Amino acid sequence: MNWFALLPEIFILLTLAVLVLVRLFRDRATPKTFYTLSKYGILAAFVATLVFYDQSFWSGVYENSLHSTLFKVFIYLFAAVTMFLSAKYFLSKDYSSFRFYSLILCSILFLTAGLSAQDIRLCAAVLELGFLLNFYLIRCSGNDDETYPVSINFMIYALIWAVFVLWGVWNLTQIVGSGRFSDIALYYKNNSLSWQLYFYGAFLLLALLYKLGVAPFHFWTADVFGAAILPVGSYLMIVPVFAYYAVFIQLAAEALTVPFELLKPALYAFALISIFIGAIGANGEINLRRIMAYSRIFVLGIVLVLLLVFNQESIFSSFIYLLVSMLALGGVFAAFYALKSKGDYLRRLNELSGLAESKPFIAAVMLIFMVSLLGFPPLLGFLGMISVMNHFVAYQDYVLIVAVMIGIVVLAAAYLRVIKTFYFDMKRSNFDRADTGIYFILLFILLIVLVLVLNPKYFMNDIELALRGIIA
Amino acid sequence: MPHIPYLLILILLPLCGIFFAMCSQDNDKTKGRNVLSVALLSVLANIAFIIAAFLNASSEYGKMQLKETYLWLESPKIMLSFGVDSFSLLLMLGVHLALLIGIWGVRNDYVLQKSRMIFTLLFLSLINGFLAALDIISFFIFFEAMLIPLFMLIGMFGEIKRQAGLFRFMLYNLCGVLLLFAAIMVLYHHNKGALMLNQISDIRMSRTKEIVVWSSIFLAFLSRIPIWPFHSWVSAVSSGIKNPLVFIVANLMPLSGIYSFIRFWPQSMPDTVVFVMAVLEIISVISMLFIALIGLINKDIQYKIFSFMTVYYIFFLLGSFLPTDQILLNVGFSLFAFMIIFAAIEVLVSFQEDEREEKNLSAEGILYKMPRASAVFTFMVFAGLGLPLSAMFINNFVIVSGLLVYNFSTAVVALLALIFVASALLKELFVRRAKVETVSDNLPEDISKLDACFMWMVAIVLLMSLSDPLWFMRG
Numbered sequence: 001m002n003w004f005a006l007l008p009e010i011f012i013l014l015t016l017a018v019l020v021l022v023r024l025f026r027d028r029a030t031p032k033t034f035y036t037l038s039k040y041g042i043l044a045a046f047v048a049t050l051v052f053y054d055q056s057f058w059s060g061v062y063e064n065s066l067h068s069t070l071f072k073v074f075i076y077l078f079a080a081v082t083m084f085l086s087a088k089y090f091l092s093k094d095y096s097s098f099r100f101y102s103l104i105l106c107s108i109l110f111l112t113a114g115l116s117a118q119d120i121r122l123c124a125a126v127l128e129l130g131f132l133l134n135f136y137l138i139r140c141s142g143n144d145d146e147t148y149p150v151s152i153n154f155m156i157y158a159l160i161w162a163v164f165v166l167w168g169v170w171n172l173t174q175i176v177g178s179g180r181f182s183d184i185a186l187y188y189k190n191n192s193l194s195w196q197l198y199f200y201g202a203f204l205l206l207a208l209l210y211k212l213g214v215a216p217f218h219f220w221t222a223d224v225f226g227a228a229i230l231p232v233g234s235y236l237m238i239v240p241v242f243a244y245y246a247v248f249i250q251l252a253a254e255a256l257t258v259p260f261e262l263l264k265p266a267l268y269a270f271a272l273i274s275i276f277i278g279a280i281g282a283n284g285e286i287n288l289r290r291i292m293a294y295s296r297i298f299v300l301g302i303v304l305v306l307l308l309v310f311n312q313e314s315i316f317s318s319f320i321y322l323l324v325s326m327l328a329l330g331g332v333f334a335a336f337y338a339l340k341s342k343g344d345y346l347r348r349l350n351e352l353s354g355l356a357e358s359k360p361f362i363a364a365v366m367l368i369f370m371v372s373l374l375g376f377p378p379l380l381g382f383l384g385m386i387s388v389m390n391h392f393v394a395y396q397d398y399v400l401i402v403a404v405m406i407g408i409v410v411l412a413a414a415y416l417r418v419i420k421t422f423y424f425d426m427k428r429s430n431f432d433r434a435d436t437g438i439y440f441i442l443l444f445i446l447l448i449v450l451v452l453v454l455n456p457k458y459f460m461n462d463i464e465l466a467l468r469g470i471i472a
Numbered sequence: 473m474p475h476i477p478y479l480l481i482l483i484l485l486p487l488c489g490i491f492f493a494m495c496s497q498d499n500d501k502t503k504g505r506n507v508l509s510v511a512l513l514s515v516l517a518n519i520a521f522i523i524a525a526f527l528n529a530s531s532e533y534g535k536m537q538l539k540e541t542y543l544w545l546e547s548p549k550i551m552l553s554f555g556v557d558s559f560s561l562l563l564m565l566g567v568h569l570a571l572l573i574g575i576w577g578v579r580n581d582y583v584l585q586k587s588r589m590i591f592t593l594l595f596l597s598l599i600n601g602f603l604a605a606l607d608i609i610s611f612f613i614f615f616e617a618m619l620i621p622l623f624m625l626i627g628m629f630g631e632i633k634r635q636a637g638l639f640r641f642m643l644y645n646l647c648g649v650l651l652l653f654a655a656i657m658v659l660y661h662h663n664k665g666a667l668m669l670n671q672i673s674d675i676r677m678s679r680t681k682e683i684v685v686w687s688s689i690f691l692a693f694l695s696r697i698p699i700w701p702f703h704s705w706v707s708a709v710s711s712g713i714k715n716p717l718v719f720i721v722a723n724l725m726p727l728s729g730i731y732s733f734i735r736f737w738p739q740s741m742p743d744t745v746v747f748v749m750a751v752l753e754i755i756s757v758i759s760m761l762f763i764a765l766i767g768l769i770n771k772d773i774q775y776k777i778f779s780f781m782t783v784y785y786i787f788f789l790l791g792s793f794l795p796t797d798q799i800l801l802n803v804g805f806s807l808f809a810f811m812i813i814f815a816a817i818e819v820l821v822s823f824q825e826d827e828r829e830e831k832n833l834s835a836e837g838i839l840y841k842m843p844r845a846s847a848v849f850t851f852m853v854f855a856g857l858g859l860p861l862s863a864m865f866i867n868n869f870v871i872v873s874g875l876l877v878y879n880f881s882t883a884v885v886a887l888l889a890l891i892f893v894a895s896a897l898l899k900e901l902f903v904r905r906a907k908v909e910t911v912s913d914n915l916p917e918d919i920s921k922l923d924a925c926f927m928w929m930v931a932i933v934l935l936m937s938l939s940d941p942l943w944f945m946r947g
Contacts, residue, residue, distance in 0.1 A: 316547070356587075360587070367624075371620055376616060376617060376619075376620060377612075377613040377614075377616055377617045378613055378617055382613070383545075385653075386545075386548075386550075386609075386657075389653060389654065389657045390548050390657060390660075390661075392657075393654075393657040393658055393660075393661045394661060401654050405647075405650040405651070405653075405654065408646070408650060409643055409646055409647055409650065412642075412643060412646055413639065413643060416623075416639050416642060416643075417639075419623075419624075419627075420627065420635060420639075423624065423627060423628055424627045424628060424635065455544075456544070456545060457543065457544070457545055457546045460545065460546070460547065461546065461547075464547060
């Protein structure tokens with residue numbers, strides 16, 4: 001066993017321990033204290049991940065690879081940004097941030113462990129635990145009336161799925177005699193497929209789609225993102241997606257290839273439903289965070305449909321699209337931190353009328369991020385869209401081209417409504433001054449969205465290299 | 473002599489202008505003057521570069537010059553290529569002059585001047601990229617991206633009464649853009665790599681594919697031109713705009729449709745899609761006549777200008793479809809003068825309408841008390857009608873003769889529509905110039921001497937273009 005390979009996880013565990021100790025023994029622990037500690041923990045884990053990217057802790061059970069490192073890097077980066085912005089939130093609200101930061105660290109620990117796991121038992125256990133943990137994250141709030149019913153609903157469904165998944169994993173490993181991905185794949189290949197075997201594998205894949213929030217398993221997403229406090233919403237919106245997406249690819253490629261192939265028609269339907277539900281749902285909302293939640297469903301629908309072909313090009317296209325969309329969604333959520341009036345964070349569309357008049361920069365960046373989400377050139381979103389369209393045309397999937405085009409037009413209608421509220425409507429409320437740090441983060445994301453598109457070839461080459469291993 | 477990337481400069485210079493405009497102070501004290509100076513300077517600098525580009529190019533139509541290529545993506549391999557011929561350079565110059573006139577027209581409007589100038593410069597940069605695009609991907613990038621500044625300008629400054637109309641207009645345009653995107657990706661794949669605009673007609677696909685792809689392209693370009701049956705969506709927005717600069721920008725969009733048709737729809741298109749040309753010709757003449765008649769009976773001057781412009785745009789479109797490349801340069805010359813004329817007319821009308829609104833005056837006889845405005849307005853209207861005051865005179869004759877030779881019935885209907893819009897404009901001119909004795913002290917204020925001077929300079933540019941707008945070029 002190579003313990004160095006486990007260093008990132010050890011650093012996170014150590015940070016958690018320090019957080020608990022500070023909570024217990026330090027008299028005055030401000031929200032900033034927990035943020036600072038978590039920040040260093042994440043930084044250490046990030047560096048260790050990059051240094052030991054190709055080392056394995058336990059061969060066949062817990063391995064690091066270029067593929068897992070790529071996704072871990074994005075998880076750490078997005079989590080670090082979320083933590084930074086959350087500190088501003090907790091400082092302004094003067095809440096205790098211990099619960100939030102400790103839960104986030106636990107969540108990251110489980111997600112990254114899931115990425116390195118090569119054994120289906122370990123993988124399912126850490127991912128389910130990480131997902132159930134969200135129950136406590138959702139309840140990190142000063143307003144229990146709003147979050148309590150949402151969190152209970154979330155917990156009930158999450159528990160049902162967890163039971164199914166663990167039952168499936170237990171039975172699968174009993175039949176195969178091993179939990180390793182390679183053994184499972186071999187068993188599926190060499191034996192005739194019984195309906196039990198098919199369902200056990202399918203449960204695992206569908207559970208990941210549930211966690212991602214792909215339709216028709218999307219019902220929890222809009223409620224959670226709409227009701228949870230901003231730091232929780234922004235974390236859940238962006239960070240776990242990378243882990244579940246990467247594990248889905250890994251399972252489909254290395255363990256559950258046969259059930260994945262059989263499941264494709266259903267996944268195709270789910271993807272189409274997601275595209276339409278995402279686009280139409282966004283039009284029926286007046287809560288900005290719920291609009292973005294539906295946009296995420298739309299994005300994931302396209303990502304899923306790209307994955308169905310399942311070759312290097314399709315995985316690459318889907319990842320590029322996912323990444324640029326998550327960057328834009330992350331940007332929009334970062335801007336939400338600046339939307340405050342009389343100390344309250346605003347989320348309803350009508351509260352943000354005339355935003356451009358008071359906060360032109362915030363309105364402008366939101367405009368740019370939303371336009372990027374629609375895939376308009378010359379923004380980074382266009383890179384994702386060209387990747388998607390190129391793939392559909394290459395495989396002559398004209399039904400999907402039409403579906404995506406209709407989806408974009410419908411989603412654009414929702415965004416035009418938001419832009420109209422910001423820019424064309426009269427100002428209704430006075431907005432509080434936003435922290436400089438929020439502007440800094442927004443500028444940073446904005447530069448990525450604007451500059452990366454000028455010369456994306458180097459950035460895309462590196463990602464292609466990292467993703468190549470999974471299918472080869 | 474070192475190679476100067478003129479076209480990249482023409483795209484980037486307005487973006488630099490945006491940066492400086494964002495940095496400049498825009499408060500009650502400066503009254504938008506700093507931002508305005510930055511915008512004017514950016515446009516003037518670009519005009520200087522266009523003239524420099526002209527001096528380094530030959531005047532031949534269709535010969536792409538000043539070519540620049542940049543590798544953008546490796547997988548899929550996408551090269552962005554730029555290049556211009558005298559036709560596209562001439563249109564670029566026309567667009568710049570029209571926007572210069574528009575910016576001049578809003579220089580005293582201080583409200584949100586910074587945002588207005590930023591979006592205008594963004595539009596300018598994107599339309600430059602569009603006119604300079606040589607390959608289908610860069611062409612599409614700029615074709616689509618132009619919609620954003622347009623939407624923001626109309627929404628923020630257009631004073632559109634019904635915003636639902638603006639939404640429909642945008643979504644309608646977006647549908648067109650997405651159709652084009654799909655068609656372009658199919659063409660790109662079929663060619664297995666970079667595809668130049670002038671190579672599109674050589675591509676041969678299966679019959680069904682050809683019909684679908686070319687129909688998509690056809691609908692995409694049509695979405696930019698207020699043509700029947702969707703003309704009301706565009707006209708509701710374009711004719712309702714009160715701000716002269718925004719009106720000019722919004723009414724430059726049909727130019728992008730016509731230019732796209734000219735670049736994509738060459739003389740030798742696949743046989744399977746010839747029917748599309750016939751359909752286009754039919755709906756073009758119907759639209760011309762229909763819009764011209766509405767313009768004739770409509771009392772709103774903005775609608776009259778809109779109908780004048782639309783009819784001319786469709787007239788140029790018909791001209792560009794004539795089976796000879798020679799006439800395209802005439803279309804370019806005429807378009808160049810046309811853009812300048814409509815911009816000047818719109819700015820002058822906007823000034824009169826502001827005076828009317830402020831002093832509660834009737835349109836009848838308003839120019840009688842504004843001699844400076846009256847003189848320039850009369851000049852511009854006469855030039856717009858095709859009198860020998862600008863490049864429209866000779867070149868319209870050439871286009872009409874071409875139409876008469878190749879398609880007599882189309883030419884007759886087109887001429888009828890032109891007569892209708894000319895009558896509408898002339899009627900408006902005579903009503904406004906009518907001698908009306910007013911007893912009220914509430915007299916309209918004439919345009920300033922500076923404004924008059926500026927407008928006469930525009931008139932001189934038009935006069936200089938009378939025989940050949942490219943008189944200053946070598947060869």
